[in-house]
Amino acid sequence: MKILISNDDGYLAPGILALADALAPIADITVVAPDSNRSGSSNSLSLDRPLSVYRADNGFYFVNGTPTDCVHIALTGVLSFKPDLIVSGINQGQNMGDDTLYSGTVAAATEGFLFGIPAIAFSQVEKGWEHLDSAAKIARDVVQRRFDSLRRPYLLNVNIPNLPYQEIKGVAATRLGKRHESEGVIKSVDPHGREIFWIGPSGAAKDAGEGTDFHATAEGWVSITPLQIDLTHSAQLDALKKGLL
Numbered sequence: 346m347k348i349l350i351s352n353d354d355g356y357l358a359p360g361i362l363a364l365a366d367a368l369a370p371i372a373d374i375t376v377v378a379p380d381s382n383r384s385g386s387s388n389s390l391s392l393d394r395p396l397s398v399y400r401a402d403n404g405f406y407f408v409n410g411t412p413t414d415c416v417h418i419a420l421t422g423v424l425s426f427k428p429d430l431i432v433s434g435i436n437q438g439q440n441m442g443d444d445t446l447y448s449g450t451v452a453a454a455t456e457g458f459l460f461g462i463p464a465i466a467f468s469q470v471e472k473g474w475e476h477l478d479s480a481a482k483i484a485r486d487v488v489q490r491r492f493d494s495l496r497r498p499y500l501l502n503v504n505i506p507n508l509p510y511q512e513i514k515g516v517a518a519t520r521l522g523k524r525h526e527s528e529g530v531i532k533s534v535d536p537h538g539r540e541i542f543w544i545g546p547s548g549a550a551k552d553a554g555e556g557t558d559f560h561a562t563a564e565g566w567v568s569i570t571p572l573q574i575d576l577t578h579s580a581q582l583d584a585l586k587k588g589l590l
């Protein structure tokens with residue numbers, strides 16, 4: 346099995362190193378990841394400048410671009426083969442509910458999915474890399490599952506609680522929860538006296554009921570949410586059609 350690995354925390358992040366180490370014994374891996382932390386970059390492509398690919402001493406390729414750039418150019422210009430699977434992460438911090446729209450980790454997987462390749466995004470729920478070895482083992486377990494019941498390509502969003510491997514209860518199929526609005530922007534003043542703004546943290550979970558990714562991970566389960574990209578609101582479409590008559 347040939348696996349392309351990317352992330353949004355950058356090619357030096359502990360999460361991608363752990364993921365590559367965990368998958369190397371079971372697959373032919375290639376890492377193409379951003380040169381720096383591009384968390385929150387969503388599905389962005391760099392169209393205003395060229396991209397360069399460099400090779401690190403450990404064999405990882407790194408790119409002066411976004412996670413989406415990395416997977417896009419890997420599939421269209423760097424790799425001489427089509428991977429069987431795209432794996433992204435392991436992200437530092439959860440990507441649950443509405444996070445998935447902003448996440449570069451999910452976006453890297455999504456780019457593979459859009460090219461017709463099964464893809465899995467992995468995130469650890471808490472920041473700080475605690476029990477990263479456990480998360481990497483979980484990621485390997487998930488990659489080794491066949492998911493025969495799913496239509497291909499699939500796009501899976503996996504969130505892993507920061508727990509020792511033995512304390513994780515198992516994997517649960519979930520839906521995305523929802524968050525409250527983001528917390529307020531943080532205002533400050535730059536050295537020139539100009540007002541500056543830091544985007545604040547995401548809001549707390551709003552819909553964290555049973556069946557959601559929030560609920561499963563809080564209970565000690567690994568959540569796996571199958572994602573789709575079609576944003577069409579079918580019920581609204583019907584209402585709109587009626588309204589236009």
Ligand code: MN
Pocket residue numbers: 353354383384385436437450
């Ligand atoms: Mn990140």
